[in-house]
Amino acid sequence: MNDFINALALFLQSAVTMGTPLLLATIGGILAEKVGHLNLGVEGMMLMGAVIGYVTGINTGNPFIAIIAAGLVAALGALIYAFITVSLKGNQIVTGLALTIFGTGFANFIGSSLVGVTLPASVKGALSDFEMPILKDIPILGKMIFSQSIYVYVSLLLALLVWFYIKKTSFGLNMRSVGENPAAADASGINVTLYKYINICLGGFMCGIGGAYLSLVSVPSWQDNITAGIGWIAVALVIFATWNPIRAIFGAYLFGAIQCLDYKLQNVKFNFFGNPFTINAQLLSILPYFMTIIVLIFINIRKKKENQPPAGLGSAYFREER
């Protein structure tokens, strides 16, 4: 029994590790979508953050500066997106896709000289697992949540902060109204453009540090296409979480668990009436993406008014339109 609990705790610990970049990117997506902007550049911004975080980590040896730099470069990517979609009223889908393509190329270009270069010990050490005193002894949860990198604690804190901002502050009320009905927000005296810019860039920042988690903590080395599509899962997770950062925590860890399952099951020998077999590894790696589709189907069956996407999602706002 103890063995089982230990195995479960270890499994959940790696689920949280895998889910953390998803969580950060999902929060980023939520921030942009809550002001009415579907940003499909999540994957690209994550890659930008991952590579800049890694470069900065190597060159400064300071994990804090590395993470901030990762966030800032992704926020810069989001700023380009915001300029095109908010100010120039360009198409959000196309712009987002372009940002992903740009981010991928950007990361491959900078990353080409990084393959094989390792992080300084100062960075690795600071971001390695940190066991919270007392809390670490809680069964299962202690291992799962409280024996993680500081990065994980910060991501949880950020999720709570963003939730508080959206649901409980006056600014959050204003930003929600911008996403729901920009004309109403404008008529109420809210600076629609400013709210959109700030939240889109803040969202980009989150995606960037989500990407940097991959290159600094979970992998941690540089490889091409280090995100491997989790930016796209994050886009779906925004819907799964019904635009709620707290629900995003559960969604991200669930998908983290599914990804872990993929690695774990590859090595398990099953026995079917005396015939030993293993599950095909390629088949298993489909799992998270397959689950995304299943989840999206179920989410879209559910129809509660509050769980619907922001009403203004995807459309540009012209004040003088008639």
Next chain:
Amino acid sequence: MKESYIELCDITKVFGPVIANNNVNLSINKGEILAILGENGSGKSTLMNMLSGIYRPDSGSIRINGKPTLFRSPKDAISAKIGMVHQHFKLVEVFSAKENITNGLKNGFIYKNKQLSKEILALANRYGLSIDPEKKVYDMSVSEKQTVEILKVLYRGADVLILDEPTAVLTPQEIKKLFMILQNMKKDGRAIVIITHKLNEVMEISDRVTILRKGESVGSIETCNTNPKELTDAMVGASVNLSINRPENIKGLPLMEIENLTITSPEKVNLLDNVSFTVKKGEILGVAAVAGSGQKELCEAIAGLQKVASGNIIFNSEDIVGLSPRAIINKGISMSFIPEDRLGMGLIGSMNIIDNVILKTYRAGKSPFIDRKEGKKNALQIVKKFDINTPSVYHQVSKLSGGNIQKVLLGREISLDPELIITAYPTRGLDIGASHKIYDVINDQKEKGVGILFVGEDLDVLLELSDRIMVLNSGRVMGIVDAHKTTKEELGLLMMGMKQEVAQNV
């Protein structure tokens, strides 16, 4: 004479080729209700949108207390204590009343839930408005939404309240209540500007009227020194006969009988609940209802566009429930449903008049190619018969004015020689002259023995045009009354679902 609080001087606003306002002058005084009267498209809303900071004037100036002021955004207008209740409400559907009222204000960092509720209730009580601060907008009736909009403006401390067509969606009783509230605000020293094209309302509530015609101010007059006839002539620019003709109906046979029709929404709400009525040949059956009472679903069900849960639609002694829209059109039912955006269900905006006319008849030809010759002939006939103002029949429909779009739609439907015409809001957005032309067309059809289901929003028109009026409330038939004998008040009570009170009054 007292100094005007707000003065608009030589305001001009141009949208592309359209001059919406041309050198308009207007003054607003405190403690006064000013009506701005004008036909649709005369530039009333544009002018007020400039005063509320949504649009920026191309030239001219706005003076407040004699000081020239420039509004860069609605925020500036709010700081100048000007607030507007827009015709199409600007509310966030998933927010509560309270959230809508307070959003955009400096309420401190953390949203003070309880304190704000108290403030809103206190404000509402002061003016006799009733409101539940926690109620979500998507659960509200139109008049509740309007109350939220009014409170939103008041909460921002507006001294000038602009209401754009506030009565268009209200029942007579709700209008009375609104007017009482406006009087309260006037006594409180605020200035009220009410935009409308309804003369009786101008006479009832306003102290002064400013009339706009084709983007220009025609003049201002004290309400007590004028009469509806004079106002109409000023508004239209020519002498107009206000009465609507109603030919005697020919006591025809039943054309369409609807029996226990029920339609449910995906959320299992009854949009239409056990509705039964008959449309006879050669009669106009008016339908009166507050927006969203099931009139849209009714029209769509008859045209075959809505799934019917139960009940029958017997047309010429044949049940047409479940038939495809095309089969229904072939049976001689014609729908000219004109939704709010005018184009939506009837016409395709990006196509020209000919192609829109062909849309319902192109299948008649035997060749696999479309025969545009016949279509052109038809289109030319429709343009001539209905006096449609267009450069040519090749003109894109969405570029026509609202009135002409409606005429194309109605013209096409009538050219098919239908036995039943369903028409909803056929005069929405039309000026008085164009509206009367549409009424004449409908009356012509009636005299030919066509049955007409007429969904209207102006009760005065319904009373004058229809033979009988059916009133819907939340998808139920509240009553079918004789249009010759009923009154606006009775219709209003029925529209609000107060059947008993009507019975007591009679």
